[in-house]
Every structure is written in structure tokens, then in C-alpha cells.
Amino acid sequence: MPALVGTRTITTDLLSLHTAAADATRHLAARLRHLENLAPTEIDAVCRQVRRMSTMPAYEEMQKEAQREVSVLLSGLACHFNLMSNGRRQIAGFIVPGDICDYSFLTGDGAKGHIMTLTTSQIGRIAISNLTELCDQHPRIMRAVLRGSSIELALVQERVVSLGLRTALERVGHLLCEMYVRMDAVGLVSDSNSYHFPVTQAELGEALGLSTVHVNRTLQVMRKSGVITMRNGTVTIEDLDRLRAECGFDPAYLGTSRLH
Amino acid sequence: MPALVGTRTITTDLLSLHTAAADATRHLAARLRHLENLAPTEIDAVCRQVRRMSTMPAYEEMQKEAQREVSVLLSGLACHFNLMSNGRRQIAGFIVPGDICDYSFLTGDGAKGHIMTLTTSQIGRIAISNLTELCDQHPRIMRAVLRGSSIELALVQERVVSLGLRTALERVGHLLCEMYVRMDAVGLVSDSNSYHFPVTQAELGEALGLSTVHVNRTLQVMRKSGVITMRNGTVTIEDLDRLRAECGFDPAYLGTSRLH
DNA sequence: CGAAAATTTGAGATGGATCAAACGTCGTGG
DNA sequence: CCACGACGTTTGATCCATCTCAAATTTTCG
Numbered sequence: 001m002p003a004l005v006g007t008r009t010i011t012t013d014l015l016s017l018h019t020a021a022a023d024a025t026r027h028l029a030a031r032l033r034h035l036e037n038l039a040p041t042e043i044d045a046v047c048r049q050v051r052r053m054s055t056m057p058a059y060e061e062m063q064k065e066a067q068r069e070v071s072v073l074l075s076g077l078a079c080h081f082n083l084m085s086n087g088r089r090q091i092a093g094f095i096v097p098g099d100i101c102d103y104s105f106l107t108g109d110g111a112k113g114h115i116m117t118l119t120t121s122q123i124g125r126i127a128i129s130n131l132t133e134l135c136d137q138h139p140r141i142m143r144a145v146l147r148g149s150s151i152e153l154a155l156v157q158e159r160v161v162s163l164g165l166r167t168a169l170e171r172v173g174h175l176l177c178e179m180y181v182r183m184d185a186v187g188l189v190s191d192s193n194s195y196h197f198p199v200t201q202a203e204l205g206e207a208l209g210l211s212t213v214h215v216n217r218t219l220q221v222m223r224k225s226g227v228i229t230m231r232n233g234t235v236t237i238e239d240l241d242r243l244r245a246e247c248g249f250d251p252a253y254l255g256t257s258r259l260h
Numbered sequence: 261m262p263a264l265v266g267t268r269t270i271t272t273d274l275l276s277l278h279t280a281a282a283d284a285t286r287h288l289a290a291r292l293r294h295l296e297n298l299a300p301t302e303i304d305a306v307c308r309q310v311r312r313m314s315t316m317p318a319y320e321e322m323q324k325e326a327q328r329e330v331s332v333l334l335s336g337l338a339c340h341f342n343l344m345s346n347g348r349r350q351i352a353g354f355i356v357p358g359d360i361c362d363y364s365f366l367t368g369d370g371a372k373g374h375i376m377t378l379t380t381s382q383i384g385r386i387a388i389s390n391l392t393e394l395c396d397q398h399p400r401i402m403r404a405v406l407r408g409s410s411i412e413l414a415l416v417q418e419r420v421v422s423l424g425l426r427t428a429l430e431r432v433g434h435l436l437c438e439m440y441v442r443m444d445a446v447g448l449v450s451d452s453n454s455y456h457f458p459v460t461q462a463e464l465g466e467a468l469g470l471s472t473v474h475v476n477r478t479l480q481v482m483r484k485s486g487v488i489t490m491r492n493g494t495v496t497i498e499d500l501d502r503l504r505a506e507c508g509f510d511p512a513y514l515g516t517s518r519l520h
Numbered sequence: 521c522g523a524a525a526a527t528t529t530g531a532g533a534t535g536g537a538t539c540a541a542a543c544g545t546c547g548t549g550g
Numbered sequence: 551c552c553a554c555g556a557c558g559t560t561t562g563a564t565c566c567a568t569c570t571c572a573a574a575t576t577t578t579c580g
Binding site: 080082084085086088090092104106107108109111112113143146147149150151153154156157158159160161163164165166206208209248250252253255 | 340342344345346348350352364366367368369371372373403406407409410411413414416417418419420421423424425426466468469508510512513515
Binding site: 200201202212213216217220 | 557558559560561
């Protein structure tokens with residue numbers, strides 16, 4: 001039956017089209033589900049507002065036009081950073097797929113921090129007007145957004161604790177635990193407890209307040225002790241319990257998370 | 261004329277009453293003016309909502325009932341802090357008069373950080389419902405609140421930079437500059453460029469990620485070089501330009517501030 | 521005045537920084 | 551396919567900013 005075949009073809013095309021779009025926003029969807037356990041229809045409503053997707057190369061600064069649109073990281077890896085007058089850089093936090101890159105749209109006030117990609121990344125954009133509308137219609141969507149913003153703050157505060165009173169080993173371990181939980185929340189941790197985290201040791205140092213050399217030596221210790229491996233930009237947590245114990249990681253600040 | 265005298269007396273009483281209330285909230289008023297240049301009537305509208313004022317002793321943890329009320333520090337000094345499992349404490353930021361103690365009411369999500377007073381302090385409370393109403397009526401009040409929240413985030417991020425890549429001297433200097441600008445914004449800096457900041461060196465250490473001993477030695481260096489003095493809990497900036505230069509302080513992150 | 525808290529001083533230890541060089545890996549162009 | 555260069559990781563050696571421990575001194579306050 002040609003008609004049916006034709007229909008099937010079209011359907012398949014539509015499906016695959018839909019699948020492609022859904023695929024691009026699947027981490028965002030996972031994140032939203034995780035933040036407030038949104039209904040599938042609500043998640044869909046948000047994801048459908050994602051416009052002007054684009055692919056950015058690694059190490060490109062993102063312009064944040066906080067007035068009109070919110071940027072969402074759909075895939076890849078990015079970070080918040082600050083520059084000091086002497087040219088040195090402090091990475092204030094990592095942005096993982098499903099994250100809203102910059103919550104400053106909530107307060108209107110553009111923050112002075114910068115954002116850049118660390119790997120090739122897909123960015124989606126949502127018009128603030130559309131998001132506002134959605135928030136008005138679905139209180140739970142609004143709660144999810146606010147929750148995300150609140151967690152963002154908690155992340156920075158936890159970084160203060162790390163830099164203020166944790167040792168190098170604890171800092172590295174804590175960050176790897178944090179990334180583990182955040183990646184897990186969007187389905188980016190494999191069965192073997194590993195996730196893709198393609199940062200250089202220099203970048204880790206910039207995030208943790210350590211020199212590249214010391215990051216390297218710390219990672220070696222951790223590898224030798226068998227708690228983690230880190231190769232080709234892939235982190236594998238070999239012994240989660242021991243790692244958590246060693247670095248005093250408590251995932252509470254990331255919101256509820258079922259840590260296996 | 262007895263009547264006139266009587267009237268005058270009453271008027272005076274009312275005036276002094278009003279003055280007393282206005283006096284309690286004067287730092288809040290100054291802060292609001294500074295945040296968004298609110299009209300006197302708007303400022304008054306906010307200040308009149310301040311209820312259940314109370315005086316707290318030093319070193320008392322503040323319960324934050326984020327659901328119903330917002331706490332405002334009217335006078336004194338307080339701080340945000342986090343505890344690690346080993347009992348050590350990280351001060352995440354100081355709270356000065358006029359500050360809303362905890363912006364987590366904006367996101368509903370109670371943050372896990374703690375708040376405590378560092379000196380005897382006056383706390384005022386505003387019912388969230390009343391504040392919301394005011395924000396709806398006066399967009400500029402809402403902007404002021406959001407602006408405050410945004411600055412709060414900037415403060416934490418700047419602390420990350422301090423802990424991540426500033427030396428002890430820069431950390432101390434930067435904090436003293438920050439406090440100078442924040443105190444100045446609420447009229448708490450005297451003509452001689454000094455302000456009251458009654459923290460122990462141990463507490464400074466907890467905020468800056470330094471040991472008490474090293475804070476002490478760093479302060480001595482700064483005193484001997486003549487940029488600051490710090491006695492009896494009073495900080496005097498002797499040479500602001502030099503201090504700023506030495507610690508790379510740029511007040512931009514605190515919002516606009518006319519730094520003399 | 522006496523006790524507790526805070527500041528100051530001294531001496532010694534160390535975690536992590538810095539500098540420099542070797543090594544491995546990967547993409548590019550000849 | 552190889553040579554090259556760029557980049558990241560690793561290693562070694564040395565240095566120093568800051569920590570820790572301990573005790574003396576000063577200030578605060580009941």
C-alpha cells in the first residue's frame with residue numbers, strides 16, 4: 001500500500017525529527033524532572049521553547065544577553081570564570097548539560113562574571129518572555145527554575161568551603177563527587193560509574209585554586225590509591241564510598257539526589 | 261498659649277517616636293536608596309513593614325523561617341557560615357546593617373548555610389506577603405530587592421576569587437575594602453575613613469581561609485606599612501588608594517559606588 | 521582582682537608553588 | 551607516512567607562604 005508506506009515514511013520523518021529535537025533537549029528534560037519532578041507535558045512545554053540552538057567551539061566566551069533570552073547548555077561543558085587584573089583566571093563553577101548557564105536574568109542585574117565553553121557545546125536559548133509565561137501557567141516550572149538558581153548559589157558556597165579549608169586531595173575528590181552527582185542527574189554517568197569530563201589539569205587547577213603541577217600529583221595519588229581513574233577526559237569513580245569518605249562529600253547541597 | 265504648647269509637646273512626642281522607629285531602620289533606608297535610588301515614600305513604605313524587631317546577643321545562630329518572614333539586619337554584625345564534618349567553620353560572608361540576611365526566600369528553597377550574629381545586633385522582620393505586595397505596587401522596590409540578591413551572589417563569587425588566587429595580604433586588604441564600601445553605603449564610615457568592624461582575628465581567618473596567627477602577622481605588616489589601623493574593633497583606612505592598589509580591589513562587583 | 525579571651529611572638533614543619541625540562545599524544549601539512 | 555609543532559601530562563628540584571604548636575603578653579570583663 002503506497003499510501004501507508006508514504007504515511008509511514010512521513011511519520012518516520014516526523015518522528016525522527018521530533019526525536020532529534022527531543023534528543024537535543026534530553027538533558028534539559030532530565031534536569032527539569034530531577035529538579036521538581038515535572039510532568040512530561042510540563043517538561044515538553046519547556047523544551048519546545050528552546051530556540052536558536054547553536055553549536056559553539058571549545059574555549060569561546062558566551063555573550064549573555066540577559067535581557068531577552070536565557071541560555072541553556074544542551075551538551076558539552078562550560079564554566080563560569082573571573083579574571084584578575086594580573087591576567088590570572090579563577091573558574092567559579094562548571095556548567096553541565098541541562099543547566100541554565102546564567103541565572104542573572106532572574107534579578108535583571110547582569111553579573112560581572114564571564115562564561116565560556118570548555119568543549120564543543122550545544123547551546124539552546126529560551127526567550128525570557130516565553131519562560132515567564134510558562135512559569136505563570138505552571139507553578140512547578142517556576143519552582144524548578146528557582147530551585148536551579150538556589151542550587152547554583154549552593155554550588156558557589158561549597159566552592160568557598162573547598163578553597164577555604166579543604167586540602168588539595170579533598171578539593172579534587174569533592175569536585176569529582178560533585179560532577180558525578182550532577183552528571184548522574186542528567187543521565188550522563190555510565191553503568192561503570194564513569195562520566196565524560198574533558199578538562200585539562202590546568203583548568204582543574206584554576207577551579208580548585210591549585211597549581212597544575214599539584215593537580216597532577218594529587219590525581220596520581222588518587223589513581224594509585226585506586227579510588228578513581230581519569231583518562232581521555234573520562235572520570236571513573238572506582239570506589240565511591242571511599243572517595244566520599246576521604247573528601248567529606250555530602251551531596252545535600254545539590255538538592256535531593258539518590259546517590260546509589 | 262497652653263494649647264500651642266500642648267500641641268507642640270504632642271508633636272514632639274510623635275516626632276521622637278517616629279524618629280526612634282526611623283532610627284532603627286535608617287541603615288535599611290540608606291541601603292534601599294543606594295540600591296535603586298528609591299523615592300523617600302517608597303523607602304518609607306518598606307521601613308514601615310519592619311515588624312517584630314528584636315535584639316540578639318553576639319554569637320547566636322539565627323533561625324531562618326524563610327517561609328513567612330525576611331530578616332533584615334538593622335544594626336550590629338552577622339555572617340553566613342558553613343560547618344565541615346571535622347567541626348571547622350568557613351565564614352562565607354559578612355552581613356552589615358541594612359542587609360537582608362538571607363535571600364533564599366526568593367527561591368523558596370531554604371539554603372543549607374547557617375547565619376549567626378557576631379555582635380549584639382538588632383534584627384527586623386518583614387512579612388513576605390507584605391514585601392511581595394510592596395514589590396507588586398512599586399517595581400523599583402522589587403528591583404532593589406533583586407539587585408540586593410544579585411550583589412549577594414557577586415560577594416560570594418568574589419570570595420571564591422580571593423580564596424582561589426589572592427595572597428594573604430590581598431585577601432585581608434580586599435575584605436577591608438569591601439567592608440569599607442558596604443559600610444559607606446549605609447552611612448557607617450566616619451569622616452576619618454574608619455568603620456566599626458568588631459571581629460576577632462580568628463574570625464577573619466575563618467572568612468579568609470587563613471590561620472589566626474597568619475592573620476595577625478598580615479595585619480601587623482599592613483599597620484606598619486601605614487595603610488590601615490585596626491584597634492578596638494575599628495578599622496581605619498589610612499591610605500585608600502594604596503590599599504586598593506595593593507590588593508587589586510575594584511568595587512564594580514558591589515554595584516555602583518562612589519568611592520571617594 | 522582574677523579568669524577568660526584575644527593578640528602577639530617565636531620556632532619549626534609542610535603543603536603546595538614555582539621553575540625547568542622531559543615526555544607523550546595528536547592533528548596538520550609537507 | 552613522517553616530521554613538525556602545539557598542547558597536555560609527568561617528573562625533579564627547590565623555594566616559600568602559610569600552618570601548627572606553644573608560650574608570653576595584653577585586653578576584656580565579670
